[in-house]
Amino acid sequence: MELLSLAAKDILRRKAKSLYLLAAIVIPVAILSTILLTLDNADSSLSTLASKFGFTMSVQPKNVKVERIDQIGIVIGEYIPESIIATVESAVRSRIRNDREPIIIAPRLYLRTDIRAGKSPVNSVVAGVDFQAELAAKPSWKVTSGRWPAGESEAVLGGTYARANNFSEKDGITINGREFRVVGVLQDYNASEDYMVFVPFRVLQSLSSREGFLSLVNVQNVSLDRDRNLLSSLVADLNGKVPNIKALAPQQFSTMKYMLLKKTFKFLFSIIAATVFISIFAIFNIVTSVLFSRVREIGLLKAVGASRSQLLAVFLSEYAALGLAAGIVGYPAGMVITYLLDSLVLNLGAGVRVSPAVILIAVASGLLCSLTASFYPTYQLSKIKITDSFRTQWEV
């Protein structure tokens, strides 16, 4: 039998009190894990959304409100002159060092209209796009069946849109009186594009009588992707100098959102710090009351030869074990709370991932809480006089 097994046997003997103490440590650990996991999920969710968008920057009409990152790139009913393409390209070109570096400019025109396919009309969002530029910017954009449009009268459908309306490749559809053949159905991306119909940009301009206008321009450039400061200055410059447009960078937007979330959590962290402090105080009280009820036991251990350091080793290892267990229990508890918080309130949609860093922090904070709270009472009681310990159960 060794010192640690003595500690283990004490934990097992006082099951109810040990569980009570464990619960007191689990609470701050679970709350801390929840905050860290939610921040991690928020970061991951916003980055996923930003990368799903596929472009570095989007320029759209000024009076279109964008409150969420997944709203970037969708503009219906508002238009800007096509001359913006040259303005944007020139602004980007003036900032990047390599003249040969490609700048992908992908204009889009959106139109809400009824689409006929021999049945009743389906109110739909039609996107006029430059397929070549879109595919160059978003290599991950794929058709699950069929191919990409090659002619002016060919269209592809968003995956969800095709399924919802029972459309498939080779079907014929009519948009504003013009016949199109569906040549492909897009893969689902869990984005608004899953619900759209895509036709060539110039064709939609003509069909909607919006020649010389577009809904937005998406831009992609490697240098801007790499250098956030460069991107920020370009966005600020365009917004400041070109009237009636709004330049938005999804990465910047996601960072902004993340920072906002982080700021909110900073505030929450101060509440957590207070919670942890109160928890430590509660643990301190529990430990003190448990230890004082064991005064005679401490006296007996000292009488048979336990030194103060050996007593500290026995009792602190007991509380360290509970802190460790609380860390191990607190992390999954935090995962469950994070999942519920996301499902019911935040809707970040990134799912709850296992984070080794948060596991480490959870275990370390469990240990820290239990050892911080138990050290002082343990130290004080290790100094108790043996004869005093036998005289009284509750007073030192």
Next chain:
Amino acid sequence: MNAFIQTQALKKTYQLGDQRVEALRGIELTIAQSDFVVFMGHSGSGKTTLISTIGGLTRPTEGSVSIEGTDIWRLNDRELSAFRNRKIGFMFQSFSLLPSLNVLQNVVMPVIFRKNGKREKTDAIRERALSLLAGLEMKKKIDAHPSELSGGEQRRVAIARALINEPDIILADEPTGELDIRTEREVIEIFRAINSQYRKTIIVVSHSLSWLESAKTVIIMKDGLMHLDVPDPVEALMGRACRP
């Protein structure tokens, strides 16, 4: 007499509120190795304080306690703990056993605090504990917990634990308190056997007169002073005069 244990001008004063209580008033005591000493006296006479001071449990206000030439109150906490662990086996009236441990674990418990405890093989310690428990007729109950034992059985386990580190001295404070006469007799016989067979120095504090015939030395404590060679301890305890 060879001074195995020696106290010099031993004083202990307790401050109880405004009152100063002199529990020991300059005790000069010499105990030889293998002696069997019984301290008797009324409650508050200072006998428990005296053996606590000799056992390294209560620090004296003045004076010294020397065991085998070591002034134990000059040792630091670690040294004194190790000294107690190695040299002295304790037995207390109540709460002698840890409730979380079974009989065998309670007996071997002092070994884990021994500085070279890890070096001794677990099997050897277990064998010694089993042998001690067999000698005390407790071998069948090695897996029982203290709550499952009678008062007499608990004392036997405490005796085995006091002997596990093979100490030279056994200090027992009211080892037969709250026991029936038959069990008290059995416990006293065990102490006598330990003293004669293992040549351990035994120091017992008790109110019970049953110890008188087993003890080699009887010391009567009264008002913080000790009285040796009392011709009739019973008379002395009844309040008749005795020689300091």
